[in-house]
Structure formats: structure tokens, C-alpha cells
Amino acid sequence: MLYLNKNDIYDLITYDEIMDAIEEAFKIHGSKNYDMPNRIHVSYRNNTLLYMPCFLQDIFGTKLLTLFPENRKKNRPVIDGLMLLNDYETGEPIGMMDGKILTALRTGAVGGVGIRHFTPETAKTVGLVGAGVQGFYQLLFACKARKIDKIMVFDIFTEKLAAFVKELEVLLPNVSIVIANTIEDLLKESQIVITTTTSYKPVLPEKPELLKGKSFIGIGSYKPNMREYPDILFSLLDKVYIDTEFAKEESGDLKIPLSNNLLQEDKIETVGSFLTNKKEIINKTIFYKSVGMALFDVVVAKLIYDEAKKNNVGQKIIL
Amino acid sequence: MLYLNKNDIYDLITYDEIMDAIEEAFKIHGSKNYDMPNRIHVSYRNNTLLYMPCFLQDIFGTKLLTLFPENRKKNRPVIDGLMLLNDYETGEPIGMMDGKILTALRTGAVGGVGIRHFTPETAKTVGLVGAGVQGFYQLLFACKARKIDKIMVFDIFTEKLAAFVKELEVLLPNVSIVIANTIEDLLKESQIVITTTTSYKPVLPEKPELLKGKSFIGIGSYKPNMREYPDILFSLLDKVYIDTEFAKEESGDLKIPLSNNLLQEDKIETVGSFLTNKKEIINKTIFYKSVGMALFDVVVAKLIYDEAKKNNVGQKIIL
Secondary structure, rough: OEEEEEHHHHHHHHHHHHHHHHHHHHHHOOOOOOOOOOOOEEEEOOOEEEEEEEOOOOOOEEEEEEEEEEHHHHHOOEEEEEEEEEOOOOEEEEEEEEEHHHHHHHHHHHHHHHHHHHHHOOOOOOEOOOOHHHHHHHHHHHHHHHOOOOEEOOOOOOOOOHHHHHHHHHOOOOOEEOOOOOOOHHHHHOOOOEOOOOOOOOOOOHHHHHOOOOOEOOOOOOOOOOOOOOHHHHOOOEEEEEEOOOOHHOOHHHHHHHHHHOOOOHEEHHHHHHHHHOOOOOOEEEEEEEOHHHHHHHHHOOOOOHHHHHHHOEEOOOO | OEEEOOOHHHHHOOOOHHHHHHHHHHHHHOOOOOOOOOEEEEOOOEEEEEEEEHHHHHHHHEEEEOOHHHHHHHOOOOOOEEEEEEEEOOOOEEEEEEEHHHHHHHHHHHHHHHHHHOOOOOEEEEEEEEHHHHHHHHHHHHHHOOOOOOOEEEOOOOOOOHHHHHHHHHOOOEEEEEOOOOOHHHOOOOOOOEOOOOOOOOOOOHHHHHOOOOOOEEOOOOOOOOOOOOOHHHHHHHEEEEEEHHHHHOOHHHHHHHHHHOHHHHEEEEHHHHHHHOOOOOOOEEEOOOOOOOOHHHHHHHEEEEHHHHOOOEEEEOO
16 A cells, blocks of 8 residues: 655645646536545544545545644644545555645645636735635645735734744745735735635625625635625625535535525536536626535545556555 | 554464453443444445444544455455554544454454353364354454364355365364364354354254254344344343344344344343353353444554554554
8 A cells, every 4th residue: 555645745746736636526526427425523522533435436535534623722733634545346445645735735726726717817816814724725726726916814813823924925935925904904905815714603794895896715614503704795796606515504604694595596506517617707706615525535636646656656555 | 653564463462462452342341431433334336334433541543444245256355444543632643554454353352252251161162154254263263262172164155165274274283173064063063153154044053952052152243134043042042142232233133033022131241241240151052242343443453553662563654
């Protein structure tokens, strides 16, 4: 069995290739040539284990994650884990890789694909609300998808913001990165707005003049009672794009406005459907909401694994 | 993270130590100082994925198995997989080992613990019905638990029996190993009877004179419609010992006789309860039924992992 760590993965694949793989995953999602059981949650104390299996036509795999919120205080990643790949015919374990870097990269790439398709080609400014690991990767992918020259960052936890910006500046030397004092300041100067918080109430204000005409990338809310977006946004939206139909059940940013009739079903389209029938999107108010799915993980992991085999990269585990 | 393969595991632990660890697991089971979510089954075509998590007081883990019945035809193991161990405080993956050898060893040891406690100390003869991997390990542990001098083996698939016996003879040079032509022949000459088939109807005959006074170790039936034992046995039994209460739901060898009133609840006791309050068992007719549980896996895996750390054994995976 081959093991691939963070360095191996970075040697094998570019950000653009990961976004291409995510688009491929969206097409597989549209074609229905896959089998994805419901992801499995196991709760223990304040912690969660996630088992995310998915079968493609020639390989299958499971992402195994641990979510330990207390790790934040210990300066350890909250999300940890492994991605396992298995032989389609025999079930034998054939590959394994760092699940936390795979999660960060594929989630960043899912946001990046949204930016590729649902923001103006000329967009130059991004605002990020929620300066954690997921937000960090969202920005790296955003800067691959568009020629960004300014980033504004906001987080209610201010103590780690300086380090966050500093780390980002190393990787994005040509981008001006600014800490926003208020969300209003951030909204005023950002054409694209990305949210990656774990909030249970909207983090953006009920101010239509600051929301209209922008592209919103919602990553944070992954439970029916978690919300990042305010009621007023839904009256301004021209279109809502979602990664899976399941997002309407799983995310409070869709479920709550749908049940309150602030959002109508006919405004919502899956990315898979959009990609097979593209329309031009200019100066519209768009909300792109992702909750993620195991299909993304196994498609990206297979690409990385295939490249590793081809290039003889990785650590061989003697099973 | 440390990876331990079959050879590492054999270097680190003896059969007797594994049986001791299983007794320890039964005691933890009795004390309730653990948390074991229901095992998770995912079905795909004819195949099954199993996720078996369990939390102890200082470590947790998940056994990940694939059950691919068609592998038999390909001369590959039907059961494959990995055992993952995680740090209790942070969730970080710390150890991993061969899941098929762990399963075979712990299941063999669970049978062995049954033989330690529920068969006469003077028992010298064992009959095995079902000559697969599980049966193989059951016999190795049986010969550790009692001074066995004769083994009889029966399987309806006769073509692999000679190889099975030959392989066993290498490991048990002082035991006479005979292929039984019929189950009746096997029963006549066996004080202990172990069944490890995947049968949906009883494999032993409705003949009380061949069943009375013996110790039966039931390993095979792990679904509510799978059975190895005949109706008549339940009228002969003095006592039934089970590994978990859940076995009464999961195994047709308990569920069906219970629902037909052939077996009464007051005859049934868990091994955990028995071990805290031992009684002598002489010449009784006993049925010991195991369906297995993740607690066995994590307790045995922790012991192996701790020994590996102490002795610097295993392959270090650079996460």
C-alpha cells in the first residue's frame, strides 16, 4: 500500500489540476456513475468521527476524519484523519493519504470552482470571513481562479489574524492582504465574499446595499441550524448554486430560508446541471453553497494516487 | 504513525496473551468503561464494508473491513482491511495494523476463551465444521486452551480440505488431524464442536444422542437469518454463554430459538457476568455463541501497539 503525505501531495498535483478534478467530480455527480452512501457521524463527548465512503467505477475509498474542537486550544488541527483507497475488485487497501490536507485542498478547490464559474472574470477583490485552515485554502484557490490583487480578512477572534495574514503573504506575494476592522468595511471593498465560519447565526449584516451584485461563496454552515447569510440576501439573489441536493437539508443557509419562503426552489441549481448547460453570469448576485461530499475526496485522491504510482512517489507500506 | 503487519504482530504477542486480552475485554465489557457505537454496514453489490469504532478510557480506534465473497474464487481472503488506532485526546492517527490477521487472531482467541471456561479441562478432541480462515485460527487457539490430541474437520466444500489439514499439521505436529466423511462421524468423536460456516440452515443434525454433554462453540452465524445449530440442541442445553447481549438480536442461532420458545432467556448469561462469578462446569451441554464486537479489536490492537512501541517494532509512516 502506498502512503502519501502533505509533501508528496504537493509534489504531485497543482491547484489548477485539483479544480479540474473537482469539475470532473461534478460531472460524475451529474452522470450518476457513482455510489455514495450517506456519510456516517459518530459523536463522542464533544468530538465527532466521520466516515465518508464513495464508490467510483474503478476504485472506491473512505475518508476517515476526526473533528476535535478542543484541538484549537492545543494548537493542533481540529480536523485530522486519513483517506483510504481500495481496489475495486478485491477490496484490498491500495493507497492512503493525509486526510486533513486532502480535505483542505479539495474544499479550497470546490470554492475555487465556484469562483471560476460564478464570479465576473474581471473580479480583483476577495473578502474572507473566518480565518481558519479552510479559509486559508479558499483564498489560495481564489487567487488561482481569478487575478486577485486585494484580499480583506475578518474574524471575530482577532489574536491569530496577524499570523494568518503573514503566512498568506508568503504564498501570495503580489496580493495586498488587509485585516478588515468590520464586516461592513470588508463588504464595501470585496467583489467576491467567502465565508468559512462555524456560526449559528448570520455573520453578514442585513444591509442590501453592501450585498447586491456580489458573488458569495458559502463554505461554513454544514448543519441545519448553522447560518452565515442574512435573510435579506435571499431577496437580492439572482441564482443559487449548490454542490449536492443534500445541501438543502444539511445547511441552515439553505434549509432555513427555504422553509421561511425567503428562497424559492426554482432559483436553485446544482453545479453539475450548470456545467452541462453553461450560461453567462454578469454582475448578478450569486450564492454558491457547498457542504462537500465524499465523491470529491475519492476523485481527487484517485488522481493523486495515479500520479504517485506513475512518478514513483510516496512511502510503500509493507502490508 | 506506526504500521504493524502480520509478521510484526506474530513477533509481538502469543496466543495465550491474546486470550488474556480477550478476557480483559470481557471484563471491560462487564464494567461498562468503554463506548462502542453500533458497527456500521455499507453494502455495495455483493460486497460489504464494515466500520467498527470503539472508545476505551485512553485510546480509541476503528476496524475497517471489506467482505468480498467473490474473493474466494480468486484465491484471495474474503475479509481484508485495517485497524486504525487514534490518540484519545487529539484524535490523531497513531497506529495501524493488518485488519485481517487481527480479526482472525481475536476471533480465534474469543473461541479459545470459550474453550478455556466452558469445556472440561480433560477435553482432548475437537471437531470443526467449516474449514476456512476463521476455522483455522479457532483450532490453533483450541489447542492452546486444552491438551488436544485429535481434531476432526468437516466441510461441504471438500476440494480445499487436504490443503487445510496439511497447513494445520505444520503448526500442530503432535495432533492427529482427520477429515470426517460425515458430520455424524465428527460428532461421535469430538468433545468440543466448533462451527465457523456461513450457513442459513443448521449444519448439525437433529440427533440428541450425538449432541448431549458436549461443548459447542458457535462462531459462524452473524445475521438474524443465519443458523448453524439444530432445534433439538436447545432442549439439551444446560447453559448458553454469549459475548454480548446484542448477539441475541444479531445471530439466528439465538434469535430464532428464542422467538420459537425453544430457548429461554434465563438459560443465557454473558461471558462478562460469568467471569466475575465463576461456577464449575462438568459434563454439561454448553453452547457458547460469539458474534464479535469492536471492543475485542481495540483491546487486542492496543496491546499489540503498546508492545510494538516498547520493542521498537513496525514500520514508521511519515504522516
